[in-house]
Amino acid sequence: MLRVEEYISQMKKKEKLDEFNLKNHAQNMASVISYVMEYFNNYLNPETYNYDEIKTQELIDKIVKEVETTFPKSKDFIVEYYKAHKIRLDRTFKKYVKEFEYIDLFYTDEDFNYIVDKFCLEPKMKNSDIELFKDKLFIMAKEIKNLITEKPLMVDLKHLDGNLIKWINETYREYKVNLYAFASSITDEYYDKYVEYKKSAYYDQYIYVNNYNHRYNDDPFCIDDIYENNKHRPFLKDKKGELEMLMMHDWVFYIVQDSEYWNEYVNLCVSTGRVQNVRSVNRLLPVINNGVLYPEDVRSNTIFLESKDGLLKSKPEEKYILRISYKDSKDDIWKDENLFNNLINNLHITFKNYGSPEVLELLSPVSTDSFTEEEFLMIYGNLEKSMKKYRNMKIGIVNGAKSDRRKFKYMMESIEDIEKVLNKIIEFKYKLKLVVDINLLIGWQNRGNNLEGIFEQLLQVRNSIIGVHFSDKLISTSASNGKRNGDHFYLNQCEYPEFSNLLKELSILFNDNQCRYFVPEKIEKPLELEELIDNLLIGGFSFEYQGE
Numbered sequence: 301m302l303r304v305e306e307y308i309s310q311m312k313k314k315e316k317l318d319e320f321n322l323k324n325h326a327q328n329m330a331s332v333i334s335y336v337m338e339y340f341n342n343y344l345n346p347e348t349y350n351y352d353e354i355k356t357q358e359l360i361d362k363i364v365k366e367v368e369t370t371f372p373k374s375k376d377f378i379v380e381y382y383k384a385h386k387i388r389l390d391r392t393f394k395k396y397v398k399e400f401e402y403i404d405l406f407y408t409d410e411d412f413n414y415i416v417d418k419f420c421l422e423p424k425m426k427n428s429d430i431e432l433f434k435d436k437l438f439i440m441a442k443e444i445k446n447l448i449t450e451k452p453l454m455v456d457l458k459h460l461d462g463n464l465i466k467w468i469n470e471t472y473r474e475y476k477v478n479l480y481a482f483a484s485s486i487t488d489e490y491y492d493k494y495v496e497y498k499k500s501a502y503y504d505q506y507i508y509v510n511n512y513n514h515r516y517n518d519d520p521f522c523i524d525d526i527y528e529n530n531k532h533r534p535f536l537k538d539k540k541g542e543l544e545m546l547m548m549h550d551w552v553f554y555i556v557q558d559s560e561y562w563n564e565y566v567n568l569c570v571s572t573g574r575v576q577n578v579r580s581v582n583r584l585l586p587v588i589n590n591g592v593l594y595p596e597d598v599r600s601n602t603i604f605l606e607s608k609d610g611l612l613k614s615k616p617e618e619k620y621i622l623r624i625s626y627k628d629s630k631d632d633i634w635k636d637e638n639l640f641n642n643l644i645n646n647l648h649i650t651f652k653n654y655g656s657p658e659v660l661e662l663l664s665p666v667s668t669d670s671f672t673e674e675e676f677l678m679i680y681g682n683l684e685k686s687m688k689k690y691r692n693m694k695i696g697i698v699n700g701a702k703s704d705r706r707k708f709k710y711m712m713e714s715i716e717d718i719e720k721v722l723n724k725i726i727e728f729k730y731k732l733k734l735v736v737d738i739n740l741l742i743g744w745q746n747r748g749n750n751l752e753g754i755f756e757q758l759l760q761v762r763n764s765i766i767g768v769h770f771s772d773k774l775i776s777t778s779a780s781n782g783k784r785n786g787d788h789f790y791l792n793q794c795e796y797p798e799f800s801n802l803l804k805e806l807s808i809l810f811n812d813n814q815c816r817y818f819v820p821e822k823i824e825k826p827l828e829l830e831e832l833i834d835n836l837l838i839g840g841f842s843f844e845y846q847g848e
Contacts, residue, residue, distance in 0.1 A: 304336065304340075307335065307343060308332065308335045308336070311335045317331055317332075319332075360379055360383070363378065363379055363382060363388065363390070364379060367379075367390050370390070370443070371440065371443050372443075373439050373440075374436065374443055377440070378440075381433070393440060393444070394447075396419055397415060398444070400415055402529065402530060404449070404478060404481050404482035404485055405477055405482055406445060407477055407533075412441040412442055412445070416438050417434075419437065420434065420437075446476065449476055449478050449481070452468050452469060452478050452480050452481070456480060456550075459553060459559075459562060460545075460546075461581075463578060463579070464545065464546070464577070464578060467535075467542065467577070475535060477535065479535070480546055480550070482546075483546035483547040483549075483550055484550050486521050486547050487521065487547055487550045487551045487555055490512055490555075491555050494510060494511045494512035495509065495511070495512075495556065496508070500789070505789060507788075507789040507791050508556070508788060508789070509792075509793065510555075510790065510791065511793050512556075513793075514548065514551055514552070514556070515565075515796060516568075520544060520548060521544070521547045523540060523544040523547070524540075527540040538576065541574035541575035541578075542577065544569075544574070545565075545566070545569060545578065548565055552565075557788075560796075560804070560807075560839075562840065563581050563582050563807055563839070563840020563841070566578065566580065566840070567580050567581065567837075567841075567842040570842070579813045580842040580844070581811055582842060583814065583816070583842050583843075584768075584815070584816060584817070584818040584836070584842065584843050584844070585846055586598055586600040586817075587603065587817050588600050588602065588603045588618070589604040589819050589820055590604075590823075592820070592829050593826055593829075594826075594830075595826075595829075595830045595833055598833055598843045599843075600845070601845070601846065602658060603616060603617075603618045603619070603620050603621070605620050605621065605623070606623045606625045607624060607625065608624070608625050608626070609642070609643065609646050610624060610644075610645075610646030610647040610650060611646045611650055612650050612654060615653070615654045619657075621657055621658055621817065622661065623663070623698070624643065624661065631663070631666045634671070634679055635665075640683075651690060658693065658817070659693065659696055660687070660693060660694070660696070661696055661697075661767075662695065662697045662698065663697075663698050663700065664697060664698060664699055664700040664710045664711050664712035664713075665711050666700075666709065667708075667709050667711040668708075673711065673720060674724065677724055677728050680730070694731075694733055694766055695731065695733065696734060696735035696767055697712065697721070697733075697735065698735045699712040699713065699718055699735075699736060699740055700712055700713050700740065701713070701740040702714065702740065702741070702743050714741075716757075718758075718761065719757065719761060722734060722761055733764055733766040734764045734766065735767040735769070736767075737769040737770070738768060738769065738770035738806070739769070742754060751805055755805040755806075755808065755809050758809055762809060762810070765816060766817070767816050767817040768817075768819070769820075769821050770818075770820075771820050771821040771823050771832065775803045775832060775835050775839075776800050776835050797838050799838075806839065806841075807839045807840045811840070815844055820832060
């Protein structure tokens with residue numbers, strides 16, 4: 301039965317009434333009035349009118365409209381079951397399925413039959429003959445699972461190892477299972493249980509308080525039970541640590557804002573064998589400098605040596621990195637042809653006698669009006685050409701120290717200088733790489749000035765960096781349990797280490813899977829080096845050993 305407005309519309313179409321035809325204004329008005337009278341006097345017959353039936357039909361029409369796109373295979377069943385029992389399965393059964401434990405991991409017929417069997421035993425479905433429609437519910441359960449399963453979003457996975465992302469995407473393609481959504485559903489439960497939002501007397505604002513200690517936890521988020529209950533699923537077999545890593549990623553980045561723990565956590569999982577297909581991040585190859593040895597748990601068989609003329613007095617007992625230093629800070633080797641040729645000859649003698657180094661370090665030349673980047677690289681090209689036979693040796697250029705007191709300026713002092721030289725290297729198609737002396741770059745006296753800006757620019761040239769030198773008391777940690785993120789403040793009941801700004805920026809800069817060598821500078825005692833190593837480990841760095 302039509303509503304009055306629907307009846308009028310139907311009659312208008314039938315009689316082709318044009319209400320915008322002003323010449324027939326009076327006639328149109330009379331026609332519409334006659335439609336209304338006809339509707340109430342004849343069409344809407346009180347003897348045949350049933351209010352309950354009309355309201356029921358209206359509700360059924362509404363149900364059909366809601367389910368025809370979301371339940372294309374089950375819409376008729378949903379409607380007929382509602383007519384018979386006044387139960388909206390599109391709501392009742394959908395809510396039941398969504399709240400079913402581990403539903404995000406379901407994909408087999410056995411899974412969906414299990415849901416149907418459990419649903420039919422629900423007290424609220426008693427005496428509803430629902431068990432007669434298990435085949436219909438099975439189809440509907442599959443539709444609900446497809447409806448609630450979204451494709452993984454890359455923006456949510458940006459800090460994860462490439463192999464983890466591949467695993468997530470392949471699982472979704474093959475099984476229509478979103479592993480990251482499942483991980484998030486678990487951490488959401490922990491958020492509801494352990495995170496409070498309350499007024500703080502200390503900060504004079506509402507804060508989020510985390511009461512769950514996720515760091516160094518042997519069984520975070522009860523992963524043991526979760527894995528035990530689901531290890532039969534092919535995409536989770538031998539992936540307990542990887543699944544845990546998805547949960548920890550969601551927890552530290554999106555719930556409690558403890559992203560500083562992530563790199564350390566990844567490296568701990570890799571080093572303890574908790575995960576199989578994940579690589580360490582912030583990988584450093586430790587190099588011994590000035591005979592100061594690393595702690596026992598950090599192995600190194602590479603030493604750092606310097607020479608002003610390319611010659612060595614004795615054979616290195618370990619693998620080595622060789623820096624060509626300047627005499628009295630003068631870069632004559634780049635501006636005196638005889639000295640330059642003599643350097644190349646001496647390097648050949650050294651490499652013949654002792655083997656080539658892992659890396660040949662060159663210091664930045666001094667820049668003058670007559671000695672530009674182009675002039676330097678044209679001369680350097682002769683050195684690279686002469687070193688071609690040492691295929692395993694890399695060549696890197698080190699930035700110089702920035703100072704306002706000197707009369708001269710190194711060609712590579714600022715980050716802008718570095719970018720300029722690197723662009724020229726690319727233009728010349730040389731293999732010359734970058735070695736960054738962090739302390740010289742940021743300045744010993746001006747470490748807090750524009751630190752973030754410098755590292756943002758360094759990040760753009762990260763792939764060119766093969767080694768790093770630094771030693772700084774600012775590479776440290778301190779106890780902290782609070783952190784601000786935007787307008788919100790997050791507080792952990794447990795005190796976690798807080799990074800210095802420099803350590804934080806270094807961790808971001810080298811947060812990839814590339815291994816770079818590390819040379820400690822200005823360190824004289826093993827205890828000083830041990831303290832630096834401990835801070836780097838907490839900062840998410842890992843140390844690798846280069847075998848024989």
